[in-house]
Amino acid sequence: MVVAVALVAVVGVTGASAFTTATVARDAQIDIENDDAGVIGLEKGNASAATTTSGQLDLDFDGEQLNRDATFNFGDTDDPAAANGDAFYVQNNDDQSHEFTIEYTGNGSASVTLYAVDSSSGDTTVQSGSSVTISSITSGEKIFVAVKITTPDSAPQTIDGTLTISAN
Numbered sequence: 001m002v003v004a005v006a007l008v009a010v011v012g013v014t015g016a017s018a019f020t021t022a023t024v025a026r027d028a029q030i031d032i033e034n035d036d037a038g039v040i041g042l043e044k045g046n047a048s049a050a051t052t053t054s055g056q057l058d059l060d061f062d063g064e065q066l067n068r069d070a071t072f073n074f075g076d077t078d079d080p081a082a083a084n085g086d087a088f089y090v091q092n093n094d095d096q097s098h099e100f101t102i103e104y105t106g107n108g109s110a111s112v113t114l115y116a117v118d119s120s121s122g123d124t125t126v127q128s129g130s131s132v133t134i135s136s137i138t139s140g141e142k143i144f145v146a147v148k149i150t151t152p153d154s155a156p157q158t159i160d161g162t163l164t165i166s167a168n
Helices: 002-016
Strands: 040-044 050-053 056-059 071-074 088-092 098-106 111-118 127-129 131-137 142-150 161-167
Touching: 040 050, 040 056, 040 161, 088 098, 098 111, 098 142, 111 131, 127 131
Parallel strands: none
Antiparallel strands: 040 088, 050 056, 071 142, 088 142, 098 131, 098 161, 111 127, 111 142
């Protein structure tokens, strides 16, 4: 009986000390690396549009004009993992497995499709779309990505967008 009373008293004291906000400061060290050495490794592949500028992956046509009403493939959309098949690749440089999502969002009326395949899963199924998800990428594994751009039959325009790679 005494034990039960003591537990009730402790719970009552804990509930009474609730707070609405708190701040706790700690020292932290965060190392920033180039894209190829970061936890999510990004490296140019074999397409001319992929370069590395100041340690960052850059997909840029740098003055190249794409024709109207045309389709351009950067890499092998049937097999991005083939020799010279990727525009760029994503590598898991972490020490644990992750699910990766690669997504393109852009402006303009062109269609941008990503084609991705896991380098070592044994499954050569190519995922495609403006957003692709590849699960269970183990440490050191790569996802090879090819890019297809289909341009509209309209007045000249600039097509720009953002490529987002996330790991969960």
